[in-house]
Amino acid sequence: MLVAGNWKMNLDLAAARQLTSGVVAAVGSTHNVDVAICPTFVNLDAMYSIMHGSGIRLGAQTMHEADSGAYTGEISASMLRAVGCHYVILGHSERRQFFGETDDGVSRKAQQARRHRLTPIVCVGEVLEQRESGEQNKVVESQVRKSLSDVSIDNGSELVLAYEPVWAIGTGKTASPEQVAEMHSHIRSILCDLYGNAKGDDVLILYGGSVKPSNAEDLFARENVDGGLIGGASLKADDFAAIVDAARR
């Protein structure tokens, strides 16, 4: 299991320090469950100093696909490694929606992340109209296959998938445990097709979209739901710790 907090564009340095200290204290040991926080780029280094040694891991929210060069405003995989990142979220729906990220771009970034021994958390998910017209399985399959094209792994722990239905992100509307279980089983079969059963079965598949302490346990109890990618609720140490506890049970 993995529970990762995606802080998005929230918290200045002082607030981020306070939250990280709170998370370290509230989560305690990370036995059974991997835990990660993904702050904004400018706060990564400072958060690593606070959480280093706690067992909680650090992740970034995106990165550039090139090694280095004239890409004003961008951040490379080696820069993320140098400040202690283990994970990088790639292809979040907000990146796709507001910053023009495509499946092809996500695939190039995921390949680059792997070259630098970062574990990509590759996000996929349908929008509301696609769910309402029953196209969600087809849409997500296409995203998974294209976003992972040419992304090779030696074992399943080197890659994480996150299913985040866009209509459930930040809306308070959670996909039902049945909808989540159905999609995760679909994603599992695609991963096994791409990587073989041994590796495909070991890739963690997270659910994201309005996960809260009150619904986490029911979601995490389902087959193929290997944890969560948490937005709003990861900004409160106690709520985040309660979700980690739900993953332990």
Ligand code: 13P
């Ligand atoms: P919320 O938990 O705020 O719905 O956000 C989910 C998400 O986008 C995590 O990446």
